[in-house]
Amino acid sequence: MSALQTVKFYQTGTFTVGNRLLAPEDRSVQANMQRTNSLNSGHRACQGCGEALGARYAIDAAMNATNRQLIAANATGCLEVFSTPYPETSWQIPWIHSLFGNTAAVATGIAAAIKVKKQKGQGQDVRVVAQGGDGGTTDIGFGCLSGMFERNDDVLYICYDNGGYMNTGVQRSSATPSAARTATTMPLGPEPGNPFGQGKFVPAIAMAHEIPYVATATVADLRDLENKVTKAMGMRGARYIHILVPCPLGWGTASQDTIRMARLAKETGVFPVFEAEYGELTSALAIRRPLPVEDYLKPQKRFAHLFGKNPAVETIARIQAQADKNIRRYGLLAKETV
Amino acid sequence: MDKPFAITLNPGSSLANHTGSWRTARPVYLDRLPPCNNQCPAGEDIQGWLFHAESGSYEAAWRHLTRDNPFAAIMGRVCYHTCESACNRGKIDEAVGINSVERFLGDEAIKRGWKFAAPTQESGKKVLIVGAGPSGMSAAYHLRKLGHAVTVMDAGPYMGGMMRFGIPKYRLPREVLDAEMQRIVDMGVTVKLNSKVDSILDTMKAGGFDAAFLAVGAHIGKRAMIPSGDAAKIVDAISVLRSMEGEDKPLLGRRVVVYGGGNTAIDVARTVKRMGAEPIIVYRRTRDKAPAHDFEIEEALQEGVMVKWLSTIKQAGDKEITIEKMALDDKGFPQPTGEFETLEADSVVLALGQDVDLGLLNGVPGLEVTKDGVVKVGTDLMTGHPGIFAGGDMVPADRNVTVAVGHGKKAARNIDAWLRGETYAAPPKHEVARFEKLNPWYYADAPKTVRPMLDIIRRQSTFEEVQGGLDESTALFEARRCLSCGNCFECDNCYGVCPDNAVIKLGPGKRFQFNYDYCKGCGMCVAECPCGAIKMEAEDI
Numbered sequence: 001m002s003a004l005q006t007v008k009f010y011q012t013g014t015f016t017v018g019n020r021l022l023a024p025e026d027r028s029v030q031a032n033m034q035r036t037n038s039l040n041s042g043h044r045a046c047q048g049c050g051e052a053l054g055a056r057y058a059i060d061a062a063m064n065a066t067n068r069q070l071i072a073a074n075a076t077g078c079l080e081v082f083s084t085p086y087p088e089t090s091w092q093i094p095w096i097h098s099l100f101g102n103t104a105a106v107a108t109g110i111a112a113a114i115k116v117k118k119q120k121g122q123g124q125d126v127r128v129v130a131q132g133g134d135g136g137t138t139d140i141g142f143g144c145l146s147g148m149f150e151r152n153d154d155v156l157y158i159c160y161d162n163g164g165y166m167n168t169g170v171q172r173s174s175a176t177p178s179a180a181r182t183a184t185t186m187p188l189g190p191e192p193g194n195p196f197g198q199g200k201f202v203p204a205i206a207m208a209h210e211i212p213y214v215a216t217a218t219v220a221d222l223r224d225l226e227n228k229v230t231k232a233m234g235m236r237g238a239r240y241i242h243i244l245v246p247c248p249l250g251w252g253t254a255s256q257d258t259i260r261m262a263r264l265a266k267e268t269g270v271f272p273v274f275e276a277e278y279g280e281l282t283s284a285l286a287i288r289r290p291l292p293v294e295d296y297l298k299p300q301k302r303f304a305h306l307f308g309k310n311p312a313v314e315t316i317a318r319i320q321a322q323a324d325k326n327i328r329r330y331g332l333l334a335k336e337t338v
Numbered sequence: 339m340d341k342p343f344a345i346t347l348n349p350g351s352s353l354a355n356h357t358g359s360w361r362t363a364r365p366v367y368l369d370r371l372p373p374c375n376n377q378c379p380a381g382e383d384i385q386g387w388l389f390h391a392e393s394g395s396y397e398a399a400w401r402h403l404t405r406d407n408p409f410a411a412i413m414g415r416v417c418y419h420t421c422e423s424a425c426n427r428g429k430i431d432e433a434v435g436i437n438s439v440e441r442f443l444g445d446e447a448i449k450r451g452w453k454f455a456a457p458t459q460e461s462g463k464k465v466l467i468v469g470a471g472p473s474g475m476s477a478a479y480h481l482r483k484l485g486h487a488v489t490v491m492d493a494g495p496y497m498g499g500m501m502r503f504g505i506p507k508y509r510l511p512r513e514v515l516d517a518e519m520q521r522i523v524d525m526g527v528t529v530k531l532n533s534k535v536d537s538i539l540d541t542m543k544a545g546g547f548d549a550a551f552l553a554v555g556a557h558i559g560k561r562a563m564i565p566s567g568d569a570a571k572i573v574d575a576i577s578v579l580r581s582m583e584g585e586d587k588p589l590l591g592r593r594v595v596v597y598g599g600g601n602t603a604i605d606v607a608r609t610v611k612r613m614g615a616e617p618i619i620v621y622r623r624t625r626d627k628a629p630a631h632d633f634e635i636e637e638a639l640q641e642g643v644m645v646k647w648l649s650t651i652k653q654a655g656d657k658e659i660t661i662e663k664m665a666l667d668d669k670g671f672p673q674p675t676g677e678f679e680t681l682e683a684d685s686v687v688l689a690l691g692q693d694v695d696l697g698l699l700n701g702v703p704g705l706e707v708t709k710d711g712v713v714k715v716g717t718d719l720m721t722g723h724p725g726i727f728a729g730g731d732m733v734p735a736d737r738n739v740t741v742a743v744g745h746g747k748k749a750a751r752n753i754d755a756w757l758r759g760e761t762y763a764a765p766p767k768h769e770v771a772r773f774e775k776l777n778p779w780y781y782a783d784a785p786k787t788v789r790p791m792l793d794i795i796r797r798q799s800t801f802e803e804v805q806g807g808l809d810e811s812t813a814l815f816e817a818r819r820c821l822s823c824g825n826c827f828e829c830d831n832c833y834g835v836c837p838d839n840a841v842i843k844l845g846p847g848k849r850f851q852f853n854y855d856y857c858k859g860c861g862m863c864v865a866e867c868p869c870g871a872i873k874m875e876a877e878d879i
């Protein structure tokens with residue numbers, strides 16, 4: 001983020017959405033009065049929904065980067081359910097609803113059709129985005145996603161990760177963090193909550209496909225998120241962006257704390273924010289104020305069983321070890337320059 | 339009619355779904371009072387003028403500043419800037435250097451020759467001001483701005499009052515003082531120097547004045563009973579500082595004992611040090627109990643001023659004095675110990691505070707004086723006699739330049755209202771923007787810019803200004819450290835973080851509006867507003 005700040009000091013640097021002291025072209029897409037508002041008002045997401053926010057951030061940036069020549073394929077999931085109850089839609093872009101598991105394949109098809117049309121001299125260069133939640137991406141749609149990656153189809157796939165199947169009642173997904181309570185991983189027995197040693201971190205798997213671009217982001221770092229989407233839209237081939245979007249319902253957090261939770265996930269090292277090109281790590285967003293994982297876990301009711309009268313010290317230590325591993329693996333403690 | 343198979347409804351926008359009905363609490367924009375503004379004795383809108391300085395609009399910043407206080411360059415040197423102690427940034431790294439930016443703006447105004455506009459309309463009322471010090475000249479400025487004909491009379495030979503006769507040159511260069519005084523004269527204020535007012539009522543009657551503001555200050559040095567020989571040289575601090583302004587510099591000898599622990603004692607000691615003497619301050623309590631500001635004590639010590647804490651003068655002789663050691667009792671009061679010491683001393687300077695010369699008020703009906711020898715005034719600064727107001731050191735208040743300047747403004751507003759047969763009502767204050775209301779995450783890390791200090795040798799031997807100023811780039815940096823506590827600075831955070839696009843951006847300078855048709859009341863805008871300019875209010879359900 002500090003790299004974005006070309007001028008020495010502008011009161012809030014580039015941390016805020018806008019900044020009256022910056023030239024308009026140096027401000028974020030979200031600060032612009034003419035932003036697309038790709039996901040419009042009236043959608044039925046919960047109060048303080050991180051996914052609704054992340055989707056608008058990402059798709060507005062993609063619309064801006066492609067001069068509004070964009071089509072989105074959308075997997076079944078929260079994002080689809082709350083944005084398009086028949087016959088309404090919140091989308092202000094060409095948008096197609098796929099099945100739960102085949103969004104990547106649908107997007108591949110759209111990209112192929114556009115390619116053919118272009119070869120025939122018909123139509124413009126329209127770009128394609130596929131998007132879905134962590135369930136549709138890391139579990140159900142994973143086969144199609146991996147296929148899209150290995151074929152290097154010209155699609156940006158965006159995964160909004162809220163760590164579970166939230167609109168169906170908060171069931172576990174393969175992106176649910178260790179020890180978290182869900183409807184299917186209740187805090188019971190010797191190892192309460194989601195078991196350790198299961199699940200997967202899809203950005204790392206995407207990197208293993210050696211596709212042109214892989215990045216992670218959170219809704220707490222807007223400038224970083226917008227830059228990554230803009231950069232991805234400037235490239236061709238298969239690209240993947242994984243955005244952490246806190247869920248007040250599934251995480252058991254207050255609706256006003258959504259951005260704060262995303263910030264804590266990044267600052268504690270629980271969620272590493274980085275980018276990679278052709279399988280190699282190219283940059284990481286440094287932790288600004290290092291914090292212990294407790295600061296991230298405590299405000300969430302899905303981790304409430306770790307605290308209370310007899311805190312699960314060992315479990316917390318295991319989560320801390322995961323965060324420390326992220327910090328080591330992705331180099332998250334690099335010195336920030338003002 | 340021509341709908342596809344199994345489709346019965348036309349596609350519509352989700353805008354038909356007014357999610358605002360979900361809300362149990364609504365966000366509302368508000369302005370809170372920044373702690374710096376709340377603290378300023380002169381009532382400056384500090385955050386307001388910093389806002390202009392942040393974008394490099396220095397003239398706009400200076401004009402905004404001088405709405406409340408005409409003396410930016412003086413303030414930037416002599417104000418004790420309690421605003422900085424109140425600054426919320428102090429809880430993040432260090433307080434914003436408000437005082438140094440103020441000085442930069444004041445110096446910039448002098449350099450660029452910025453002037454105050456004369457009033458566009460004359461009120462036809464005449465106001466007499468007695469005393470051309472900070473309070474009197476501040477009142478003159480504000481009254482003149484309001485269109486009144488103002489005459490200032492002062493007993494001294496120059497304008498400035500205590501700013502000239504009490505504050506040494508090394509803290510306030512006289513060119514700066516003269517420039518800011520002259521700017522007020524240029525607005526069309528009449529100043530009569532060497533004109534002592536002996537009777538306020540007679541002078542008002544003779545000049546046909548409709549109202550008067552008294553700001554004569556406190557110039558009579560308090561005496562202490564010190565048994566002394568005939569040859570002992572005992573003088574008071576104010577006389578010493580005043581004589582520094584004339585041709586005949588005071589003759590105090592080599593070893594000068596300064597008695598007292600206030601800012602005046604420090605000023606005298608540092609002044610005589612610069613004249614080549616060896617000052618030693620004698621004070622009956624400890625450093626932390628001394629009324630002088632600690633940074634001034636520190637600067638004096640750096641310059642080689644000696645201090646005898648916990649000591650009183652028992653006797654003063656021709657070439658030496660006897661001091662008695664004191665000890666603090668349980669209540670923190672100094673008690674004699676019976677232990678004595680002799681100090682070499684060519685003279686003793688008493689810096690024990692000052693009294694007010696109230697001679698001009700003799701025979702004014704209704705006027706009351708407190709037991710401390712200062713004039714009783716109401717909250718409107720009017721004395722017991724209608725139409726006569728008073729402020730500065732001659733009324734019960736803290737005695738410093740900033741308080742005096744604030745009195746000048748307050749008196750001017752009340753005099754103006756009184757002249758129109760009205761009562762001035764100050765607008766209600768907003769609640770203070772406490773640190774807990776901010777989201778400090780958003781402010782970039784930026785430590786305070788330190789002003790350069792004159793090197794120690796030159797501080798000990800010359801009257802050059804001790805503290806330097808900021809230059810343009812450092813002043814800009816410093817201004818931008820402001821957090822804008824409690825007042826929207828258009829960072830677009832609320833506009834960006836709303837998951838429901840329920841914030842309407844109205845454009846530069848126009849701030850934002852909530853679209854309550856869609857706002858679900860999640861409160862994210864409140865949580866992520868850096869400066870605490872939004873709050874949640876419960877909905878009536």
